[in-house]
Amino acid sequence: MIRPEQVYVCLWSHMDREPGHIHFVVQPVTKADMARFEAAGPELxxxxxxxxxxxxEAEIDAVCARLRPLLADQIQ
Incomplete structure (x- = not known):
């Protein structure tokens, strides 16, 4: 299980510099990541x-399984 100190969340919309689709990025970050890349925030x-x-893939599936019931009511 991931135990991040921080979670970065970004929403990007681009395609040939024109809005066309979105990327919703949820990125867990640990102190080890910050040390490894010698960066924080957007640079990290x-x-x-x-x-x-x-x-x-198993980690992605596990996160999706935990999020699916939490988001199901919001999607309708």
Missing amino acids: QLAMFRAGESPR
Whole structure:
């Protein structure tokens, strides 16, 4: 289980610099991430994206399973 010290949340809308779709990014951040990339805030998020590391599929599935019931009532 991820135990972040912080969670960065961003909403991006772009496609050829025109609104067309959205990216909703939820990115857990630990002190180890900050130390590893020697950055914080937007600089850390950019460094993490550039590293191209993705969570394992099982981790993504676990987060989705926890969020799905919480968001289900909000979607209708």
